[in-house]
Amino acid sequence: MRLSTIASLFLLAASAHCSAAVRDFAPNGAEAPAAPASAVRIKDIARVQGARDNQLIGYGLVVGLDGTGDSAQITFTNQAVRNLVTRLGTQPDVTDKIKTKNTATVILTATLPPFVKPGDRIDVTISSLGDARSLQGGILLQAPLLAADGQVYAVAQGAISIGGFAAAGAGAQVSKNHPTVGRIPNGALVEISVPSNTAPGGLITLSLHNPDYATAVAVADAINQSIPGADAAPRDPGTVVVPIPGSFWHRPTEFLAAVGDLTVSADLPARVIINERTGTIVVGGPVAISPIAVAHGGLTVEIHTSAAVSQPPPFSSGETVVSPDTTLTATEEGGSLAPLRAATVDDLVRSLNALHATPRDLTAILQAIKQAGALHAELEVL
Numbered sequence: 566m567r568l569s570t571i572a573s574l575f576l577l578a579a580s581a582h583c584s585a586a587v588r589d590f591a592p593n594g595a596e597a598p599a600a601p602a603s604a605v606r607i608k609d610i611a612r613v614q615g616a617r618d619n620q621l622i623g624y625g626l627v628v629g630l631d632g633t634g635d636s637a638q639i640t641f642t643n644q645a646v647r648n649l650v651t652r653l654g655t656q657p658d659v660t661d662k663i664k665t666k667n668t669a670t671v672i673l674t675a676t677l678p679p680f681v682k683p684g685d686r687i688d689v690t691i692s693s694l695g696d697a698r699s700l701q702g703g704i705l706l707q708a709p710l711l712a713a714d715g716q717v718y719a720v721a722q723g724a725i726s727i728g729g730f731a732a733a734g735a736g737a738q739v740s741k742n743h744p745t746v747g748r749i750p751n752g753a754l755v756e757i758s759v760p761s762n763t764a765p766g767g768l769i770t771l772s773l774h775n776p777d778y779a780t781a782v783a784v785a786d787a788i789n790q791s792i793p794g795a796d797a798a799p800r801d802p803g804t805v806v807v808p809i810p811g812s813f814w815h816r817p818t819e820f821l822a823a824v825g826d827l828t829v830s831a832d833l834p835a836r837v838i839i840n841e842r843t844g845t846i847v848v849g850g851p852v853a854i855s856p857i858a859v860a861h862g863g864l865t866v867e868i869h870t871s872a873a874v875s876q877p878p879p880f881s882s883g884e885t886v887v888s889p890d891t892t893l894t895a896t897e898e899g900g901s902l903a904p905l906r907a908a909t910v911d912d913l914v915r916s917l918n919a920l921h922a923t924p925r926d927l928t929a930i931l932q933a934i935k936q937a938g939a940l941h942a943e944l945e946v947l
Contacts, residue, residue, distance in 0.1 A: 636665070710753055769807040
């Protein structure tokens with residue numbers, strides 16, 4: 566993919582999110598004030614403390630597999646089957662060898678959202694614990710899901726959907742996606758709800774997803790200016806404390822709804838993300854580059870091999886000899902110095918496009934500019 570294509574995609578995203586947040590330079594060289602960033606809702610950049618997810622985990626048994634279950638070497642699968650049939654009223658003989666090729670032991674994971682009530686359903690992810698080749702067509706038997714406190718909060722059971730397949734024959738096999746991991750949509754029934762207290766003592770605490778001093782102040786100002794009687798204050802870059810006004814004292818849910826719909830100008834950090842494996846480069850926020858000169862060139866090495874045939878004289882006892890004839894050519898493109906100065910994201914992309922660099926070359930250029938101290942942004946390499 567050419568750099569111009571990536572730059573076009575980037576400019577399309579940057580114009581919607583951070584084109585108004587970039588810095589402009591005045592003609593005399595002094596920096597002008599930054600323009601306001603694009604407005605976002607408070608509910609999209611912050612969460613209310615006291616309303617949180619909880620992780621659940623469980624251990625279960627999957628049956629009904631077509632010979633793709635755990636092998637006899639997995640002893641805990643054999644023991645799980647014995648325990649199951651014992652609980653159901655059958656006492657197997659200790660000398661009986663239970664074949665488990667149609668059975669697999671699995672680990673269950675789920676997320677318990679806030680405000681769920683007993684009787685609600687949540688999704689469950691199932692992962693093979695033994696050496697089963699596939700969970701395709703399997704049925705999860707009733708299995709409890711526990712939280713970190715050891716209490717059962719949900720019970721899972723149902724048919725597994727793996728979203729792929731696995732097939733094997735004599736000397737060949739084929740699979741799609743991960744056949745040893747699957748899901749059961751709405752496969753767990755919630756038994757116990759988790760209490761959520763979003764306004765202890767009439768005080769609401771908002772936690773920003775991306776802590777920032779300017780954003781925290783903007784959130785508090787937006788609440789105070791829009792809701793009469795509000796007295797929001799930023800506690801730190803990631804926390805805003807909001808006392809419930811008297812008019813909303815008995816209606817905290819309505820107050821949270823009103824606060825969540827308010828819009829603020831979230832401040833975006835200047836950051837450049839580089840994924841060297843895929844050649845993807847993302848530039849976000851008010852990224853600026855000080856005046857700097859960049860030389861970009863490349864070395865090309867070409868090797869050509871041809872066969873040279875040597876024939877012996879007529880009627881002689883010599884033999885025809887074939888010898889390789891190798892020609893090596895090395896050329897280096899002239900690396901001309903190009904001035905680079907970017908005051909905005911748009912300027913940055915235009916300047917780098919002028920160098921006619923590929924994404925791989927652009928990665929090296931940005932890293933060198935950062936090392937020179939001219940790139941005023943965080944540089945993160947994945």
